Amino acid sequence: MRKKNFLAALAILAAIVVVACGGAEKAPTETAKAPAAAPASGTASIAGTIAYANGDPDTAISMNADPKCATLHKEPVLTEKIVTGETGGLANVFVYVKAGLPAGKYPVPETTHLLDQKGCQYRPHVSGIRTGQKLIIRNSDPTLHNVHALPKVNQEFNQGQPFENMELERTFDKAEVMVRFKCDVHPWMSSYMGVVDHPFFAVSDAAGSFKIDGLPAGEYTLEAWHEELGTTTQKVSVTEGQAASVAFSFAAGGVPSS
């Protein structure tokens, strides 16, 4: 009977080892994009501003959940959810051409896009990346992080980076606005990345300004996305060599005013 029990225990342990090893981290899904004829680029551009009149003050984060994070900052750290400039411009708004582009595939850039974890915050907080473009995620902190991407149409992943200067590489295969990143270790950490299959996107700066270059002439639907205030769209017509001007405005409560 003892031998029987021992063998049964061995079998159970073996099953666990098999499941554990089989369930280990999956390889990143990268698809090689077949080269296709790229639509002609243009010389038109769209410059614009994002206004947010009801400038709620950003709130400070407590980093006490990880004492190492708290020691990395002398000044209070803000959530970066609502960042407004002195003139009422709204930063961290992802603006991109949602519709109207000529059909075709734009070549994937050779450059990499970096998402850094520094001071227990993601840098940048909001950014854009191309489908198929190489994304490098780095841990620049002297503490551990987990990088948890929460896409809805791309592949979700959650990977640990226990040591400083560790890097991991990922790509997103499908266009998706937006993909949220979070750190489950430090719940205040989040970043948003717009994944688009063309180069016509921008993120508003501290003054609420943005610019999209290289557009061919045409009529486009432009969408502005903000993590707290939602999305708003506008139609814009551009002609070659000209710069069109667009003004987006968000209102409090997440309802765009235009």
Next chain:
Amino acid sequence: MSPGPSAAPGGTALHRFALGLACGVVLLIAAGALVKSKEAGLAVPDWPLSYGSLNPPRWWQIENVRAEHGHRLIAGAVALATVALAVLASRREPRRWVRRLAWTAVAAVLAQAVLGGITVLFFLPTAVSVGHAALAEIFLCLIVALAVVTSRRWRAAGAVDPGRAPASAGITSVSPVAATVATVLVYLQILIGAVMRHTGAGLAIPDFPLAFGRLVPPRFDFGIAIHYAHRLGALAVAVAVAAVLAAALRRARREPALAGAAGAMALLVVAQVALGAAVVLGGRAVPVNTAHVATGATLLAASFALTLMSWRLARPAREPRAVARAIGGLGEAAG
């Protein structure tokens, strides 16, 4: 295999070991509840290692890693203790079905570990997370069963003179069926609570004791329905435990221990309802959430122990069947 030379001393050691382990399992369940309450389930993204090592750097200093990795360490200790219990049972326990029960507990704790790993690697799918919570309570009941059936009281209840019915035959202050119903209701209530927690419906009804200011919510979606079911379940458990307590008090002189256990259950129900109210009114505060789950597990353990003893006292000559009936009730509830 032959049992050890003396069953009674071994039985005492087994009983104490199982009792201590049952407390450890409640602690483990509370640690799991802490992980869920802090939403720290994915703070350690790999499994079975943690950040590729046995102990991630500075894990004790980082709240969410401490919660998740601490849960894993307690689980590891409980799993090892369960194996030790089974080995001890194999050496010292003369009853074959008790030895089997101990090894079943080993299988359960290992399956539970695998479920915990799967839920982390697959980003906490609701079905797996709820299954993890459900199996945790079954595992607790297995350890409670081992603690009860190795107790002196259990053995004394079965002491039968040849040709005579045991003195306690048919005499119990608590109806075994009523106790079984109470245990099954407590387990179902825990399952409903697990679904509610893992679907984020803990505050789907924001007021208490009313629901949106009424006895019945004015509208239903999944969140409101599961939350309301949990409140109705609490009512059913309270009625069932009150019935058990009333029966126990009527014959408290004959079985004071069972009456005491029934009284403890009633107190646990009162505490649990108060904690449930505090969860809602306090916006799911982490310590209150954790205490609510731990109290639920303790209530189940007490109810299950009472159920086993009531069956034992009612049918002293059929001890494996008493355990089978009590566990079978939970199995049907889970199924």
